[in-house]
Structure formats: structure tokens, C-alpha cells
Amino acid sequence: MATTIPKTMLAATVVEYNEPLELFKDIPVPTPQGSELLVKVKASSLCMSDIAGWMGHLGAPLPYCAGHEPVGIVVALGKDASSEFKIGDRVGFMPASRTCQNCAECTSGNHRYCDKRTNVGFDGPYGGFSEYALADPVSTVKIPEAIADDLAAPLLCAGVTAYGAVRKVTAHQPVGTAVNIIGCGGVGHIAIQYAVAMGYTVNACKSCAYV
Numbered sequence: 001m002a003t004t005i006p007k008t009m010l011a012a013t014v015v016e017y018n019e020p021l022e023l024f025k026d027i028p029v030p031t032p033q034g035s036e037l038l039v040k041v042k043a044s045s046l047c048m049s050d051i052a053g054w055m056g057h058l059g060a061p062l063p064y065c066a067g068h069e070p071v072g073i074v075v076a077l078g079k080d081a082s083s084e085f086k087i088g089d090r091v092g093f094m095p096a097s098r099t100c101q102n103c104a105e106c107t108s109g110n111h112r113y114c115d116k117r118t119n120v121g122f123d124g125p126y127g128g129f130s131e132y133a134l135a136d137p138v139s140t141v142k143i144p145e146a147i148a149d150d151l152a153a154p155l156l157c158a159g160v161t162a163y164g165a166v167r168k169v170t171a172h173q174p175v176g177t178a179v180n181i182i183g184c185g186g187v188g189h190i191a192i193q194y195a196v197a198m199g200y201t202v203n204a205c206k207s208c209a210y211v
């Protein structure tokens, strides 16, 4: 299946904090390096961290293309890409990119804390809000056919956050017992669904005195 990849693309870009994003029309489509994947973005949800970045709370270097929960189709592979991903795969990916794979964080499975990483969606000219973006295979998963693009996208940040929290909380807890979830927003409402799917009952609190 031949895919024509344009030379330039649209990219919704944060040019100034707290100002409307600018839609640039001539951002070069990036070329995958090493094992990277070039992904044609189909959907990318809006995370509270996108808002925090836009407000300047994360120190994201301006200008940058936002969006860190992208889902799309692999359209090109770097020359060192493994056989794990191929052109046509539907994937989602998380921000950590170009990690060193040598430091203590990388070798312990925590590459998202690698000091050398770049953060797609907080750093550079492409992200979830551009037509194409580069995915690091270590931060990329295939998306099952049964999950639509727009429903899969929030799972790439809110979803993994909720999943990790529920797994840790329930690590030594018998299935069928109750899990307490405080906050039912973007992350919490997914945590509730994961906990129920894992066989737990849920006590959920949607507002808290300290908020």
C-alpha cells in the first residue's frame, strides 16, 4: 500500500503561552531517524497537561506543537526500525522519545524519566496536533481494531496513568474487594473502569474538600 507523504504539513503550535494556538501550514514533515516511526496522526486528545504546558507551567520551550496522546497510522520507518512495527499499523504513542537506552532509568523500564529524552507534544515542531509525528518504538503500542481512534487517544496518557495507579494499588489486594478512587475526572473515570474490569468494586469520590 503506497502512501504519499507530503513535504509539509499543518501543525497547531503554541507560539506564546496563554494565547490561541497558531495553525502553521508549512511545517516540514519529519524524517524518522534510527528506529523511529513516522505516524500520520488520526486523533489526539486534550490532556490537562496540554493545558498546563500552554499556560507555561511546564517550561515547554516555545514555539512547540502540542498534543501528547496521538493515535495514527505508521507511514514510514527509520532505517534501523525493528520488525515489531510495520507500515500500515495503527499505533498510539507516549511523549518520551529519543531516550538513551543506557542510563539507570532507561535500563529499569522507566525511560520516560531519561534525562536525554525529548517529549513529543511539549517539545519541537510536531506532536499530536500536527498531521504527522515521530514515535519512538519504546513508547509506542499497537491499538486494537475494536477501539476507535478518538477513544484510544486518551488511553495514551490519562489511561496509562490510571492503569499504573490501579495496578499498584491492587497489587496485594484480593479481587472483589473495594478500591477507593478520589476524583472522577479525566484520569479518575478511567481508573474506575479499569478497577471494575479487573474485578474490584469501587468507592468513588467526585469532589474533595482540599480541591
Ligand SMILES: [Zn+2]
Binding pocket: 099, 100, 101, 102, 103, 104, 105, 106, 111, 114, 115, 116
Ligand atoms: Zn536514558
Ligand SMILES: [Zn+2]
Binding pocket: 047, 048, 049, 050, 068, 157, 158
Ligand atoms: Zn497527558
